[in-house]
Amino acid sequence: GNSVTQMEGPVTLSEEAFLTINxxxxxxxxxxxxxxxxxxxxxxxxxxxxxxxxxxxxxxxxEATYRxxxxxxxxxxxxxxxxxxxxxxxxxLGGGADGLTFGKGTHxxxxx
Amino acid sequence: NAGVTQTPKFQVLKTGQSMTLxxxxxxxxxxxxxxxxxPGMGLRLIHYSVGAGITDQGEVPNGYNxxxxxTEDFPLRLLSAAPSQTSVYxxxxxxxxxxxxxxxxxxxxxxx
Numbered sequence: 335g336n337s338v339t340q341m342e343g344p345v346t347l348s349e350e351a352f353l354t355i356n357x358x359x360x361x362x363x364x365x366x367x368x369x370x371x372x373x374x375x376x377x378x379x380x381x382x383x384x385x386x387x388x389x390x391x392x393x394x395x396x397e398a399t400y401r402x403x404x405x406x407x408x409x410x411x412x413x414x415x416x417x418x419x420x421x422x423x424x425x426x427l428g429g430g431a432d433g434l435t436f437g438k439g440t441h442x443x444x445x446x
Numbered sequence: 447n448a449g450v451t452q453t454p455k456f457q458v459l460k461t462g463q464s465m466t467l468x469x470x471x472x473x474x475x476x477x478x479x480x481x482x483x484x485p486g487m488g489l490r491l492i493h494y495s496v497g498a499g500i501t502d503q504g505e506v507p508n509g510y511n512x513x514x515x516x517t518e519d520f521p522l523r524l525l526s527a528a529p530s531q532t533s534v535y536x537x538x539x540x541x542x543x544x545x546x547x548x549x550x551x552x553x554x555x556x557x558x
Contacts, residue, residue: 338488366544377536378489378549423488428544433479433504436488 336361340424340437347414348445355409355440357398357424365426367391367400367407368434372421381409381422419444447472450550452537458556459527467522467553469537477543478520482506482533483552489536495520496543527557 340357347353359365366385370378382391387402396411407424424437453468471478479494481504491504495514509531511523520539524531534554538547 342486366546368546370549377551378538380546380548383546425489427547432502433481433491433494434489434538434547436490438486438488 336365336426336435338424338426338435338437340440342438343441344443345440346443346445349416350413353411353414355422357407357409357437359405359407359426361426363428365428368425368427369396369398369409370423370425372423378423414444416444416446418442449473450537450539450548452550452553454553455551456554458558460558461528463527464523464525465527467535469520469522469550470518471539472518473539474517475539475541476517478514478537478539479547480512480522481536481538483536484533492522529557531555532557
């Protein structure tokens, strides 16, 4: 079946630091890839997505590129802000499974 | 549009009690699903529906029932609650599968 592996936190950075959260996946075929963000006490919001190889998803300064050869979808941001503190989930859709398959989530803490 | 709505926000049950978690969407989405979120586990698919009158099991269906009598509503029923069902439950929908899913705000359930 499908699986998603992402670095577990908490990850603590200073404001304006560079962020990378690694995500790799296992699936059959060509799944769609997503990053969701969950702010404290809230539901999940779609941050960005990519639906085919070499696509780059971007939103709010975050980027991730669909790398089929390495089955990866790493999340990056050049300069993080305190307001980026949240839990980030990598997820895949399709690839032989029903519904989204999520990673365990990465808790990101940005200190001023 | 209200998007995906869930009620209640919080619920405490005793072991053996039954209850229904409500989910509704006003986007005319065909696909709806239920996930549970547990610490360190990410989100896992419970049940899903590809349209009115059609439901199917996800990764962790035991102890839960669903029905889909209308496009808008997708209730999740716990027939006899157990402490292992203590979790945060999220409902999600999308226009059709596989596309990005929109999540509700969640229901935090505690079973004593």
